[in-house]
Amino acid sequence: MGFAGPLVASSRHRTAAQLAEEVRRTTALHSKGRALRERLEWATVHPVWGWPLLAAVLTAAYLFVGVFGAGTLVGLVEDGLFGRYVTPAVVAVAARLPWAFLRDALAGPYGVLTMALPYALALVLPIVATFFVAFGALEDSGYLPRLAVMVNRVFRAMGVSGKAVLPMVLGLGCDTMATLTTRVLETARERLIVILLLALGVPCSAQLAVVLTLLGALSPWPW
Helix, strand or coil, X not given: CCCHHHHHHHHHHHXXXXXXXXXXXXXXXXXXXXXXXXXXXXXXXXCCCHHHHHHHHHHHHHHHHHHHHHHHHHHHHHHHHHHHHHHHHHHHHHCCCCCHHHHHHHHCCCCHXXXXXXXXHHHHHHHHHHHHHHHHHHHHHCHHHHHHHXXXXXXXXXXXXXXXXXXXXXXXXXXXXXXXXXXXXXXXXXXXXXXXXXXXXXXXXXXXXXXXXXXXXXXXXXX
C-alpha cells in the first residue's frame, strides 16, 4: 500500500504520454533527447528509484540555498563587501557630521547604513536570490509535482499534501524563505500547519549549528 501513490501517478503519466503521442509529431533529431527525458520522468516517480532521486534533489536544494546562499554568499557580502569597505567608509564619513543624533541614526550600532542596509543586502538578498533560483528550477523542470507524489503519503499523516516537503527542507536553511514557499500549498489550513511546523520544529541553519554544538557535549540520549 505504501507504493499506491507513486503507482497511481505513474499510471496517469503513462496515459497522458500515450494521448500526447497520438496528437504530436516527433522528428528523429529530437527522439534521442526525448527518450532520455522520458526515462528521467519515469525514474522520478518510480517506487524504488524515485527515492534516491528525491534525496539527491532535496540535498541539492538545501546545499544551494542553506549552505551556498545563507553561508557562502552571506559571508562574502557581509564580511567582505560591507565589513571591509562599505561600513568603515560610512563610519568615517558620519564621524565628520556635527550632529550626534544624525551620526547615530546613520552609522551608530543600529544605524540605517551600518545595520539596516547590510541586513537587507548582505543577509536577506543572497538567501532570497538563491531560494528563488532553486524554487524556479524545481518548478520549471516539472519535478515539483513529482516530488509531491513521492512523499504525499508521509505528509498526509500530518494533515498536509506532499508539496509541503519543499518548505520543510528549505526551512533547514532559512525559515523565512521556507515560509514564503508555503504559497505552493493549496489551502490556508495546510499553509498554517506548515508555518507552525517551521516555527516550532524545524531549526534554520544558524539554530541547527547551536543545537548541534550544545548536544555535542552531552550523551546520545538527548538526540
